[in-house]
Amino acid sequence: MKYVKWTFRITLILLAAGFLHYTLPQHDIVRITNTYNRLTAISSSNSWAYASPDSGTAITDGPRDIRFVEAVYADESVMVYRNEDTGWVWPPYFKYDSSNLQAEAANLKSTKAAPIWVSVTHYGWRLPILSIYPNAVSVREVAGPDVRIIPYVNIIVLIMLALGAFMIRRIWLQFWERTIEPAVAEVQETWDGVEARADTARAGAKGFFARLIARFKSK
Amino acid sequence: MIGLIKLIVFGFLGLSVIYLTMRIYAASTERERLERIFDAGGIEGDRDSFVRAGMKDYHSSLRHKLLILICIIPTIAIFLTAYLVNHQ
Numbered sequence: 001m002k003y004v005k006w007t008f009r010i011t012l013i014l015l016a017a018g019f020l021h022y023t024l025p026q027h028d029i030v031r032i033t034n035t036y037n038r039l040t041a042i043s044s045s046n047s048w049a050y051a052s053p054d055s056g057t058a059i060t061d062g063p064r065d066i067r068f069v070e071a072v073y074a075d076e077s078v079m080v081y082r083n084e085d086t087g088w089v090w091p092p093y094f095k096y097d098s099s100n101l102q103a104e105a106a107n108l109k110s111t112k113a114a115p116i117w118v119s120v121t122h123y124g125w126r127l128p129i130l131s132i133y134p135n136a137v138s139v140r141e142v143a144g145p146d147v148r149i150i151p152y153v154n155i156i157v158l159i160m161l162a163l164g165a166f167m168i169r170r171i172w173l174q175f176w177e178r179t180i181e182p183a184v185a186e187v188q189e190t191w192d193g194v195e196a197r198a199d200t201a202r203a204g205a206k207g208f209f210a211r212l213i214a215r216f217k218s219k
Numbered sequence: 220m221i222g223l224i225k226l227i228v229f230g231f232l233g234l235s236v237i238y239l240t241m242r243i244y245a246a247s248t249e250r251e252r253l254e255r256i257f258d259a260g261g262i263e264g265d266r267d268s269f270v271r272a273g274m275k276d277y278h279s280s281l282r283h284k285l286l287i288l289i290c291i292i293p294t295i296a297i298f299l300t301a302y303l304v305n306h307q
Binding site for chain 1 (some may be wrong): 222223225226229240241244247248250251297300301304305306
């Protein structure tokens with residue numbers, strides 16, 4: 001039972017952590033090498049990692065034209081971002097300027113000889129096996145590959161989530177203390193009343209039998 | 220555009236639920252606080268009427284009215300996010 005409980009808890013924690021890791025913004029310091037769009041087939045296994053069909057740049061189901069941005073890290077490893085509108089519900093970036101972002105990214109293209117380092121804000125994962133790409137949200141030129149970026153958005157969001165969890169707990173405890181416990185106490189009192197009546201009845205019954213036996217004995 | 224309507228409808232519903240829950244919670248803690256004050260002693264009169272008068276004051280207080288920020292702040296946050304993401 002202990003193992004079942006812990007397996008359940010750890011799975012839950014991993015799911016929550018994975019969800020946050022996918023959704024929260026991250027910053028990569030990269031050099032943009034290419035920007036293009038390519039007709040991309042989306043299957044049922046990876047459609048969750050693409051824009052929903054009704055949001056901005058993704059008008060139809062099936063293969064669609066998606067904008068991509070290719071980039072290189074300072075250590076020469078590569079990354080490919082997609083550049084799609086997010087729509088208005090989830091993930092809550094409310095991005096509708098994909099065309100502008102593509103133009104900005106194209107403007108920041110650079111060569112190995114004369115690198116322009118940019119900070120690409122994105123969410124999502126690059127998983128080649130599922131053909132999924134992180135979605136670029138914004139690009140900004142930075143001084144060099146070693147710039148340190150403080151993730152203010154993540155700090156604020158995580159603090160708000162922790163605060164929310166704390167408040168839900170407080171509300172639940174308050175509800176328990178002020179609503180459930182008095183109700184239980186009331187039921188208990190009623191029940192005690194029932195028991196007391198049963199006790200007197202039993203005492204009376206005992207008296208009755210005792211009297212009967214006494215009368216029988218006396219004869 | 221459908222997405223925006225979805226956001227408005229579900230956002231309104233979600234925020235309403237959170238707002239009403241917080242309203243009930245805040246009123247409950249206020250009632251508890253008033254009861255504690257009365258139970259500490261030194262107050263003339265009936266416990267129920269003391270709490271009722273305190274709750275009436277609470278409902279016209281700024282603290283109670285500021286709860287509407289639960290609806291306003293996320294709305295501002297959404298517009299701010301949209302602005303920061305989409306405008307250079």
